[in-house]
Amino acid sequence: MGTQIRNIAERMSSLSARIYNFPADSIDWNEEVEIGRDWFTAPELLSVNGTPLAAKLSEEQLKTLSFWEAVNFYSLNINGELPLVHGLTDRLFKSADPSITNYLHHFIDEENKHMQYFGRFCQKFAGKVYADKKVVFPQEEWAPGEEEFLFFAKVMVFEETADHYNILQGNDERLHPISRRINLLHHQDEARHLAFGRQMVLDLWQQHSKDWGEATLSKVRKTLTNYIESTWKEYYNPEMYKDAGLALQFGSSYDIFQSVYSDPAAMAHRKSVNKKLRSFLHKNDILQETSHDDATTNP
Amino acid sequence: MTMPQQTREFHQKLFTWLAAQNPKVNVEDLRPDTNLIKEKIISSMQVMDLILFIENLRGDEPIDPASLKPQAFESVDAICSSFLNGEGS
Numbered sequence: 001m002g003t004q005i006r007n008i009a010e011r012m013s014s015l016s017a018r019i020y021n022f023p024a025d026s027i028d029w030n031e032e033v034e035i036g037r038d039w040f041t042a043p044e045l046l047s048v049n050g051t052p053l054a055a056k057l058s059e060e061q062l063k064t065l066s067f068w069e070a071v072n073f074y075s076l077n078i079n080g081e082l083p084l085v086h087g088l089t090d091r092l093f094k095s096a097d098p099s100i101t102n103y104l105h106h107f108i109d110e111e112n113k114h115m116q117y118f119g120r121f122c123q124k125f126a127g128k129v130y131a132d133k134k135v136v137f138p139q140e141e142w143a144p145g146e147e148e149f150l151f152f153a154k155v156m157v158f159e160e161t162a163d164h165y166n167i168l169q170g171n172d173e174r175l176h177p178i179s180r181r182i183n184l185l186h187h188q189d190e191a192r193h194l195a196f197g198r199q200m201v202l203d204l205w206q207q208h209s210k211d212w213g214e215a216t217l218s219k220v221r222k223t224l225t226n227y228i229e230s231t232w233k234e235y236y237n238p239e240m241y242k243d244a245g246l247a248l249q250f251g252s253s254y255d256i257f258q259s260v261y262s263d264p265a266a267m268a269h270r271k272s273v274n275k276k277l278r279s280f281l282h283k284n285d286i287l288q289e290t291s292h293d294d295a296t297t298n299p
Numbered sequence: 300m301t302m303p304q305q306t307r308e309f310h311q312k313l314f315t316w317l318a319a320q321n322p323k324v325n326v327e328d329l330r331p332d333t334n335l336i337k338e339k340i341i342s343s344m345q346v347m348d349l350i351l352f353i354e355n356l357r358g359d360e361p362i363d364p365a366s367l368k369p370q371a372f373e374s375v376d377a378i379c380s381s382f383l384n385g386e387g388s
Contacts, residue, residue: 131363133350135372137336137343226344238351242359254355 005199009103023185024117033125036060038176040070042169047236050265068240071126074118076234079132080158081111110189143216145208154227156197160277163190236261309383313375331376353382
């Protein structure tokens with residue numbers, strides 16, 4: 001690993017140590033939560049925003065959906081952070097560089113704390129966490145560095161996308177205070193994780209990709225492109241449309257998922273959210289401009 | 300033994316869905332025991348879409364894939380017995 005990642009790891013460790021706390025305790029869990037009365041997701045970030053369906057919904061229905069979309073957002077964060085913690089734990093002592101190992105301890109600690117507040121909201125107010133729908137077939141053979149690169153690249157995709165929502169919602173006065181606080185707390189930690197993750201992805205790419213043949217490069221790019229798309233599909237979980245009571249009125253929750261996901265407004269939203277991420281991936285030739293990579297395909 | 304009508308319908312819907320996902324596949328070439336993973340008819344990334352489609356066939360009843368093995372998606376037969384015939388729910 002290069003000196004740049006070591007410097008970032010040391011700086012982030014020092015910041016993490018300075019702000020060591022128990023974020024879930026800083027949330028007032030006694031605040032009253034009434035579904036349909038408050039916004040729990042910013043209206044512009046609702047999956048249906050700009051689609052014909054949104055125009056048919058009353059404000060109360062949109063607010064109800066905003067609650068279930070928040071439950072979905074927190075659930076997908078839990079479902080993304082569980083394998084992340086597992087993967088980071090596996091890598092704890094594999095780096096020869098102690099500054100990396102030291103930062104991974106902070107990283108794991110902070111991810112665990114995120115799951116505490118995400119999980120508490122879901123269980124206290126919704127009585128459940130939505131299940132992870134991702135299934136990964138085991139891959140028997142990896143090129144050197146391929147598994148490691150894809151692990152950190154997937155983490156980066158997942159965290160960069162979620163952070164966009166956190167940034168916009170962390171200070172949004174329209175949101176219920178608990179939701180606003182959760183988004184703010186998450187962004188504060190993720191800003192450090194993202195800086196570390198980007199450098200890690202870049203270092204691993206530069207270290208290994210030059211030795212990968214065309215077949216491996218193409219496989220890695222396809223996996224990453226597909227991962228971006230499946231990450232996005234989780235934001236359109238049919239279960240939240242069902243829980244918001246929309247399935248009875250507007251067809252099955254699967255029909256709603258299909259029409260909303262493939263709506264031009266939703267495609268434009270995804271493209272806009274991932275602009276920075278794609279620019280990073282393209283600039284470093286990790287994904288190529290020609291890749292079918294903008295998550296705009298139909299479900 | 301005659302296949303129940305509902306199972307036949309599930310098979311047909313799944314064949315149609317699979318062919319729509321993969322332009323190289325013809326519905327007529329698919330059999331209930333065709334290995335969808337080995338024949339590269341679906342990738343692990345498409346399993347999420349498949350789960351959503353199966354949930355729809357189950358009347359929007361959700362599936363928690365956490366405890367499932369990839370074999371549950373190995374063939375249309377496996378999918379039906381895991382999710383659509385009262386098992387694996």
